[in-house]
Amino acid sequence: MNDWGSRSHLQLxxxxxxxxxxxxxxxxxxxxxxxxxxxALTLAILFTPLHRWLEAKLKRANLAAAVAVLVVxxxxxxxxxFLGQRxxxxxxxxxxxxKTKVExxxxxxxxEAQPRLAPLADWIERQVDLPGTVRSVATWLTNTAGAxxxxxxxQVIGFCLTFYLLFYFLRDRRLALLSLxxxxxxxxxxxxxxxxxxxDTVFATVYGTLAVSAxxxxxxxxxxxxxxxxxxxxxxxxxxxxxxxxxxxAFIVWVPAAGFLALEGSWGKALILTLWGGVIVGGIDNxxxxxxVGNRLKLHTILAFLSVVGGLMVFGTSGxxxxxxxxxxxxxxxxxxxxxxxxxxxx
Numbered sequence: 001m002n003d004w005g006s007r008s009h010l011q012l013x014x015x016x017x018x019x020x021x022x023x024x025x026x027x028x029x030x031x032x033x034x035x036x037x038x039x040a041l042t043l044a045i046l047f048t049p050l051h052r053w054l055e056a057k058l059k060r061a062n063l064a065a066a067v068a069v070l071v072v073x074x075x076x077x078x079x080x081x082f083l084g085q086r087x088x089x090x091x092x093x094x095x096x097x098x099k100t101k102v103e104x105x106x107x108x109x110x111x112e113a114q115p116r117l118a119p120l121a122d123w124i125e126r127q128v129d130l131p132g133t134v135r136s137v138a139t140w141l142t143n144t145a146g147a148x149x150x151x152x153x154x155q156v157i158g159f160c161l162t163f164y165l166l167f168y169f170l171r172d173r174r175l176a177l178l179s180l181x182x183x184x185x186x187x188x189x190x191x192x193x194x195x196x197x198x199x200d201t202v203f204a205t206v207y208g209t210l211a212v213s214a215x216x217x218x219x220x221x222x223x224x225x226x227x228x229x230x231x232x233x234x235x236x237x238x239x240x241x242x243x244x245x246x247x248x249x250a251f252i253v254w255v256p257a258a259g260f261l262a263l264e265g266s267w268g269k270a271l272i273l274t275l276w277g278g279v280i281v282g283g284i285d286n287x288x289x290x291x292x293v294g295n296r297l298k299l300h301t302i303l304a305f306l307s308v309v310g311g312l313m314v315f316g317t318s319g320x321x322x323x324x325x326x327x328x329x330x331x332x333x334x335x336x337x338x339x340x341x342x343x344x345x346x347x
Contacts, residue, residue: 036158038318040165044173045202047072051170065171069163186336194332197297201328204296205308205321212288213243216250216281223276227269229257243285250281293324303327 030037047068054064169176181191221236229235235257239250254277262270286305294304304324311323 033161034322035316035318036161036165038315038321040162040169042202042206042321043072043076043162043166044169045199046206048170048173061171065167068170069167072166073163190336193336194329197328197332198325201297201324202321204293205324208289208292208296209244209320211292212285213240215288216240216243216284219281219284220250220254220277223254223273223281224257227261227273229261239281251277254281297324297328299327299331 050071051064051068054067055061058064058067177195181188184191186194217236217238217240220239221232224232224235235253239253242252243250254273258270258273258277261267261273286309289308290301290305293299293308294301297304299307304327307323307327308320309323311319311321311326313319315322
């Protein structure tokens with residue numbers, strides 16, 4: 001008889017240690033692929049309704065999954081990759097132009113042309129190594145752009161892996177869910193609760209991020225329009241797209257614009273744009289995202305904020321999803337300890 005009752009304490013201890021070691025080794029094996037796994041799972045959850053519709057129409061699981069992956073790639077990956085790389089390169093070029101203007105002393109001539117602002121140039125030179133600061137920022141942007149260009153192959157591989165995994169997540173989602181249910185010590189109702197909360201978390205995080213990014217783009221575009229800068233609608237849309245990407249952000253657009261305004265002598269406009277971009281556009285992200293995510297998940301704003309920002313700090317870009325997921329799963333498990341499961345519809 002090979003059941004729990006027949007095992008000695010030593011056997012149980014060995015089994016627990018071996019299982020924990022196996023889980024740890026599996027985690028280490030999956031760690032290099034964590035971003036691809038997280039984004040593939042996220043896209044699978046978001047586009048499952050599309051895949052279900054395709055399955056009903058095409059009657060073939062492989063074909064439906066392939067078409068769904070192609071549609072997701074056209075909607076998400078292609079525009080985001082192209083726009084992100086182009087804007088990083090353009091920002092690096094803009095930084096080089098600003099560096100040239102600062103090092104040539106043009107900024108000082110602009111200030112000295114207005115006698116009231118002449119003391120400002122002396123104060124800036126005493127307090128700040130402006131050429132050195134601008135040179136450092138320009139070098140960082142140039143290196144970042146170079147790293148992105150050199151890393152294009154790595155990014156392509158990462159995208160291919162994400163969509164490779166997405167194909168199987170969509171095609172075999174029922175089998176995967178059944179496997180998780182069979183391995184889990186939780187009851188069917190408890191697993192239903194967990195799956196539904198995970199789905200809610202992904203939807204809340206993704207749609208909350210998109211909503212906040214749209215607001216950031218709107219605010220940035222309005223300020224460009226108010227200051228008379230060219231193409232405010234275009235640059236507002238660009239800032240909205242960049243705000244979706246945690247590593248980039250809307251600052252890639254408004255920081256060079258503020259620099260150009262300052263070098264042209266429009267110091268008031270440059271100051272307004274800097275304050276608006278840094279305080280309003282930049283701060284709205286940390287203010288609204290936790291509120292939107294927290295309301296959908298019924299979490300306190302502080303917990304939602306910590307899960308999003310902490311996830312980004314620990315896991316990088318994939319932490320945008322992993323942070324809230326970790327908090328959600330932990331809270332569900334604590335609820336299961338605290339109260340009996342209720343019957344929920346099967347996912």
